[in-house]
Amino acid sequence: MNKIILLVEDNPSDIELTKRALSKSRIANELVVKEDGKEALDYVLNDCFTIGGQLPALILLDLKLPKVDGLTVLKTLRSDDRTRRIPIVILTTSSEKLDINSSYDLGANSYIRKPVDFNQFVEAVNSLGLYWLVVNEAPPT
Numbered sequence: 751m752n753k754i755i756l757l758v759e760d761n762p763s764d765i766e767l768t769k770r771a772l773s774k775s776r777i778a779n780e781l782v783v784k785e786d787g788k789e790a791l792d793y794v795l796n797d798c799f800t801i802g803g804q805l806p807a808l809i810l811l812d813l814k815l816p817k818v819d820g821l822t823v824l825k826t827l828r829s830d831d832r833t834r835r836i837p838i839v840i841l842t843t844s845s846e847k848l849d850i851n852s853s854y855d856l857g858a859n860s861y862i863r864k865p866v867d868f869n870q871f872v873e874a875v876n877s878l879g880l881y882w883l884v885v886n887e888a889p890p891t
Contacts, residue, residue: 753807753883757783758790758823759841760815764864767871768810768841775876779883782806787818791826794833806836808882811858813842813849821852828857835889837882 755772759765765783772781784790790811798805809827813820820840827833839860840853853861859882862874 752778752780754780754782754804755879755883756790756794756806756809757781758785758787758809758815758820759783759812760785761812764812767868768875771868771872771875772879774872775879777875777879777883779807779879785816787815787820787823789817790815790823791818794827794836795830799832805833807888808878809836809838810841810878811838813840813844813853821849821856824853824856824858837886837888839878839882 755777757765757768759768769781772779782793784793794805794809797803811820811823815823820842824838824840827836827838834857837859838857839862840858841862841864842849843864845863850861862878864871
């Protein structure tokens, strides 16, 4: 079964950049994009359970989102027994200590500041995909 990556990102340029980086890294997993925190929570907590969908194997989560911010999304997913073990990687431009600490306190698996350089970004996405989708042994569902 192909593992799904959920990208929660509201910036169209960053969405395209992530798609290009995944493609360049030869990560062929299905990418589901949600552009705000409410859409992301509806998808994971409702669609994946009610319409027989598959939970994402990895969530790439921006912090600065419309409707529901990334920290609230993280907190909500970590507080639900059905979703608390999904690897969640914060992928954001924020380097604020409060954001970093809050992300880890709420259960983020990793915090990556989006590099401006495309090649660095491709390298980061490649490493993420290799680790979380291939090497990491996920808990059984």
